[in-house]
Amino acid sequence: MTLSLKPWMAALVLSAATQAAPAATVRAPAVPAPSAPVAVPAAPAADLPPVWQRSRRLSDLGYASDVMLLGIRNSQQIEFGLRRDRLVSAARLSLEFTPSPSLIPGLSHLRVYLNDRLMGVLGVDHDRPGQAQRGELALDPRLLGDFNRLRLEFVGHYAEACEDPANSALWLSVSRDSAILLDEQALSLPGDLAHFPAPFFDGQDNAALELPVVFAGAPGLGEQRAAAVLASYFGSLAGWRGARFPALFDRLPEAGDKPPRAAVAFATNDRRPTFLADAARFPAVDGPVLELIDHPDNPYTKLLLVRGRDDADLLRAVEALALGGPLLRGSRVAVGELPPPAPRQPYDAPNWTPTDRPVRFAELLDYPQQLQVSGLQPPPVGLDINLPPDLFVWRNQGIPLRTQYRYSVPGNPEDSRLNIRLNDQFLTSLELRGREQRSELEELRLAVRGGDSGSESSDLLVPSLKVGDRNRLSFSFDFASVSASAQRDRCLTNLPVAMHGAIDDNSTIDLSGYHHYMALPDLRAFARSGFPFSRMADLSETLVLVPREAHEEQVATLLETLGGIGAQIGYPAFGVRLTDDWQVAAQTDADLLLLGDWPQALRERADLEVKLAAPYDRLLAGRAVRAQPTGRQLEGGVAPQAAVEIAAEAPIAAVVGMQSPQHVGRSIVALLAAQPADYALLRGALADSGSREALAGSLALIRSSGVSSQFVGEPYYVGQLPWWLLLWFHLTGHPVLMAAVAALTIVLGAVLVWVLLRAVARRRLEKA
Template sequence: MQRIFRHLLSSSRRQSCPGSRQQRPVIWLLLLTFAGTAIGVTASLAVAQQNDRDITQDENQVIEELTLPEPPPQAPVYQPAPEPAPYEPAPEPAPEPAPAEAPAPREPAAIEPDPEPAAPPAATAPEPASSPTSPGANPNPSSTPDAVAARGPTVPYVLEFNRSPVVGNRLRLQGVFADARLGFTRPRTWNLRSAKVLVRFQHSPALLANRSNLTVRVNGTSVGSVPLNRKQSEIGQVLLNVPPNLIQDFNEVTLVAQQNNSATCTDPADPTLWTEVLPDSKLIFNYQPKPVKLDFTRYPYPFFDDLSLDPNRVTYLLPNQVNSAWLTSAARFQAALGRLAEFRPLETRLVKNLNQAKADERLVVIGTPEEQPALKSLKLPLAIADNQVLDASRNPLPAESGILMLATTRNNGIPVLIATGNGPEGVNKAVQFLVQSKDRQIGTGYYLVVNSVTPVPTPPLRQWPGYLPEKNSFKLRELNNAENEPFEDVTVRGAYAPPVEVNFRALPDDQFTRGSSMNLVYSYGPQVNPRLSTVEVRLDGAPIGGKRLTSEQGAARDTLNVNLPAELVKPDSKIQVAFNLSPREPANCGRINDQQLWGKVHADTNFKLKRQNVVQIPDLKLLATGYPFAAPQDLSTTAIVVPETPSVTDLSTLLEFSERLGRLSQADTVKIEAYTQDALTTEVKQRQNLVGIGVRSQFPFPEAFQENGFALKNVFSRKWNQSQIQALPDSEGVIKEVISPWNDDRVLLALSAQTETGLQQVQNLLNQDPLFFQLNGDTVLISANQASASGYDPDAYNLEFLQQSSQRRLDNSNPFSKVSRFLQDHWFVLPTGIVVFALGLYGITQLYLKRVEKQDK
């Protein structure tokens, strides 16, 4: 800048001749302009330098106040316990030992595990005892605990076919060429050594042995075949080896039966063409457990493994005193686990000390060091003194900072997730970091200090992922498929092609009216028989429209407009588009050459809906979708309340309900709240949908059991309308929903019982899908017929549904829709209104005529 000034001044001196006097004003103007620019740039540089100095000072101050320790040599490593799966068949009783000095017999397994396959000597030889830092040592990065399996014997695992709900009592293969598929996963802690599949079957005695066989495929690769040559439907079995390298994270076993009962021509519709795979068929694995280095990069693994063949088991360590802050953090964390689990089983329990945790569980510790004294007994990267977490300089971390740490206990056999801080705000921030899917993606290492968490705005009330969009006109690509991805064009092939299925889930507060329609856009290939080929649209299996495929050359982007019956669209509805394709050429000996037949559903298929935002409460049937507690989807309008001194059963019920809401909702965060009875405020009562938990004697909302309707009373009495009884023992659980006494637009849900045994029945209903999705009415009574009842057994539980009070309508539609619906509901008012309107109009007309007559006179 100084050089520019000097150049201009020198130029002005050279031009200070009489002939250049006219240019002096221009030169001085340029000088002034550059001077102003220089001053502005200098000021900007000064401000920038000052800002840099301020930022540097702030960073230095933070570094001085918070000093994190250097990473220890190795991160904590979790070593899975090699325990057999709980689903392994029970062994037969061992024979009595001989009275002589013979050794005691070994307890036989249901299926003897295969011997461990021979491995190269380098793989089985023990490692040298020398340290990696010793002279001449050559450490191999691939030999870290994360890359290789633990040395040791293999562990057997048996996976029976009947664990799949589609199997039931048998897996039936019907027709000339039939197949069935079963899926399974490989847990992340497995180093698979061997795999086998044992298939037990029986088939029709009419099958020809030389033309009928059963083939087993694993991930598309055939692993063996057996002829169907058993006589008189005798049970046969075949044990087939599966190469371990065929087993991936997600796998599929396909059973293919080719069946013929004639040497010349077999009728595919013949009912004697059948083979049944028995439910005790199984997959047999031998694996070595792999140690896992704990790191937040892999979170939520190992605390939740979506590839696990067994239920994920999570255990919470109870604090020395339960307060609202711990309840809220635990409820939010459990709801986030429910979202991760989706349809997978999840088992949760609470323990009072670290020694009560089992080897196959994952331990979660939430709370400050003062609330969780057991933290001092764990090997942690950050020190704890005077009930505060310290940094490397032995200074307490800020109370508003959340701290997340990973550790192990019991000889590295149980992984521990710790969410702590030196204050409740820090603990909440640590948990909030884990429940917000976008924030936890940046986590790494095995301990984190969470200084801030991105605030996530509450989504709109009726924006539910996986359900119909809020707008009434939309296209198929705006819906999600079974993989929760936007719908794309789908093509199906063959004469017996499966239908294209679309999730058409209405919002819980949607009320459809006449006039809703679907405009199907589809294509199909040539060579179809126009007399026998059709496209059909079904809604929950009920046909609602169809059209004949008339072009032998095929058609591109043909359309079919279908009316959607208002009474059939529900929150769990599905639309199926079925192509019934028949070839032009006749069948050859009952076999249809149909590979040239295809049909396609296009993603620009569009919908036009007529609906209103109306819902009736209370209604427990709506709880199957989470409504109204999951509106909005971040659960910000829900508050769970437990007694002032909650029991372990109360807390377990709180976790089960939070998990269920997590399974039923999708959002970027969780904002559910939880309180003890003494911490609940009037503002929360008026603002939130409330969930009360506790036995009758300590239930936080006695308003839920008033004189009208079903009520639990003292001395084990119960009342229903004018009837009152005393029942002893009373082990039934009660779920009751009423309109909130503090807000007519909110509901109060009671999860209660006379005893804790009854409250455990409420937990069973919340945990088991077959029971939960039966909810109806506004009150349900739950009882179990046996101690360890299964939700899939229809005779294991008794559910009694009651409707105790009239429902209230919540109407958020526009005024025109309200008037229209009022006239529809009260149609008898319309004729009366017309007569009254006509009489009034007649009276007004007569008055007007009389006034005109008087003016004429």
């Protein structure tokens, strides 16, 4: 078999390091005297793998509310994964549920399946009808794998005969606080990069990624840039889980952590952490090298060494790690010459829906059969549509949505519908027609497809005002059917037929033809989409200004900020640049991400909204944000827009957005903090989804009580619009000016018509 490699792949020189085990000399043990007992040495405690208990609540697995099981929708499947470096020795299910008070205890129960194997049954308590109950059930750990399905099936009865399965008395509510309890222990994985990104990131783990990054000391700009690119790569892998990157200077993560944490260490020939001081074991390298080793104090924890001769080698090793992951193998990989990553185009982030062409639903799927449902009352199916926040959809005719769908022939077609919603807002309802209502052509196409299902399509326009940067397009098949009679004098029972519905993958949504134009500053766009830096997926138009003296909290803030942007756009920041010189930043035509405190040149600006760490240990100096103070306030000496100075001892941080004073159309987003405690507060806010949602406007103050956002100063605009649309858009905010322009246009038009008519009359008189 011939293996063809791309040029950049061929640049990776992969060398697997083999370690030969020393030969062992086997000696026959001495036979003890019959009276002497045989001494059995106890295994040292250090050799025992770490063991811990982990709880996975339903709320941690994506269930925002309690799970309601009904008579006709009586099953719920809960999916969860296990990391490859973990072994489960015991498992159990702790359920909190509330049954309907109308249930018959002896006939009603809850079946629990693990990977399609029945684990047990939980019955309804006879003495507590309609009250919350708690039950625990053992799960067989031998059935657990990388991906697992826990299925709950509700069997409910409210009468011994003539029951209606759709009766509202048949229900059981499972609390979102129910949990899967696992006793896990660490596994000693082989030192082979073929499993990368494991154990540093495992896609089966839904917990937030925490990956410590180790440096020899305070890193320079080159080391920080390489670590930032690596953090953005792992952030793109973590996605919705979130990622934390604690920075450690010349120290390793605690070996006694449960569960153990893998880490990444950066080292050059001249600067290396203390645990790499052994030159015989870790000799100098002559190029970029990636090496996987065990933690010096814990064989169940792995360390990834990113080594090189200088900072350029470190960056090249990180790029090889992000680009050539499928080719990695062995415990040690030497990286050859790598061509630069392909240049990106604006708005081509992998996590964003393309806006330059119609997009098939198949391109937006997260997993197969995502748009297929079955059951008498199937749950809605949907797609996530993430868009650039500056997409200009103001006052247009709508976004074309072409939907193709298939469904089982409903028993009651007059009342069966396909409901379409966008962001939980109703858009339209399409009739699910019966077989006798369809045309012959549809019958012919039905016969070609096979089966006895319907096939329809619909074109509609999505109101553009309902579209934002994060959107959820959902489809709900509502089948109406005639159920059996439950009357005692006319008791009829039948087996309900399962209904099926599917949205075809070839359905399309067309977002092409829209311009990009947006008012800034808008910290919500930064918090939710990384904008304006994410306009280029590789952050090639982004410059990060960092303090000259780096400390652990500042470096961790840098890594987690870049990791968060990578999670939002799904691509590593190969093109990001770093500097600690404001003069260089001021001359660079790029969007600026500022970390730390304002440079002196910006601090002296009179229009700066907030300043941190001036003469006091904790100082907040800015401008009053109240628009018009009252007369009493003026009498007391508080002038409008007066500067305010507040000295405090507790930690405080801020996020500020503003236009670059040197480059029109460029933005500055400043993450302001002074002391390590301020950086810790800032990191916590950026990692918490609720705090990120609270970031808005142009100024956000972060305190221990939460995030307070406000808009200060004048907005500016980025993007481009046609002149006529630009004029119309800005005039709508000034109705008086708009009326004056309209009146002037009418007068000018009337004058022009009058002049033309006079000219025509003069010509006719001259001919006469």
